[in-house]
Amino acid sequence: MNHSNRTFKSWRLKERPLGEIKTTDLELVDDVIPEIKANEVLVRTIYFSLDPTNRIWMSDVDQYMEPVEIGDIMRAGGSLAVVEESNVEGVNIGEVVQGGMHGGWQEYFTIPESDIIKIPKDTGLPLTAFISVLGFTGPTAYFGLLDIGKPQPGETVVVSAAAGAVGSIVCQIAKIKGCNVVAIAGSDEKCDWLKNELGADHVINYKKENALEALKKTCTNGIDIYFDNVGGETLDAALTLMNKFGRIPVCGLISMYNDWSSVGPKMYRNILMKTLTVKGFLVSDYADRFGESLENLGSWVAEGKIKFKVDVVEGIENAPEAVNKLFSGENNGKLVIQTSKEP
């Protein structure tokens, strides 16, 4: 099909942000919708994910992937898209697929046959489950907690950014494993949800209470696992109270993404004194085990043991402003942009 008259919008990186992302760091550009080649599909984005790591990808710092180049379409940590044209046998118009690394902050793109992953139909779940708990954030929680944290019944697990996309799933898996869960979050509403709906044993609003003092009161037997989503002062508070042979899965350091100049943890010495295991991980390290995690997460969701929230912001034009909700704490669950209607 000739698309010479049809265009799509995408956000391209214009300048590397200093501190918080400004809308002027990106540019909304119109491009002609590409023609598909043999063995390709053309897809229309329905949702794309906004992630704390977008801020890392915008920076020219040494990181786990190449930074996004100036002028390039902003990378997305996942998307869901509907097939509009297909040159691939067995892939039909109207089917929903994962965007994978092909779909950035953009309305249209193409996917080669080798990278097409269809979203299952008639699951009884909202489509947004496949860009949240059954997308990347669920497996992040699953492998970080189970593979590195190795939770045992009765152990105390502390989770930071606990009401967020990853943290909320960590809290619930830790409860499934019989742990005592202490959830740290930045508002009373988030703390109420964690305690009353997700079953956290203790909650700490770190914007109202000093995290270290609050952890001393709640973790009377010390901390066995600290699932770190934020780094900074919260990591220091947790390090102070870790038990011997404790584990710290380092999932994220969101308190530092806008400014890397802060110094390392003051309680670093406890890694030695308490013979801790502190291990960074990327969910992509576990790509060959995604199936296992999705099977278990899917069962727990179906059984009502895991609940999840998705914060949908409509309109591609709102992406640069919306991504900052992750840093202010205004997001209410997995943050996504919706660019077009579900089929």
Ligand SMILES: NC(=O)c1ccc[n+]([C@@H]2O[C@H](COP(=O)([O-])OP(=O)(O)OC[C@H]3O[C@@H](n4cnc5c(N)ncnc54)[C@H](OP(=O)(O)O)[C@@H]3O)[C@@H](O)[C@H]2O)c1
């Ligand atoms: N390793 C991996 O493969 C992987 C994969 C996905 C995500 N991650 C990481 O996991 C973490 C959570 O990501 P997510 O996608 O689930 O986002 P999210 O938790 O849904 O949203 C981010 C939350 O972080 C909290 N936050 C922001 N700035 C903070 C600060 N200065 N101090 C303390 N808390 C702060 C806010 O919650 P409050 O209201 O509670 O402050 C905010 O809602 C991030 O660090 C991310 O980079 C890692």
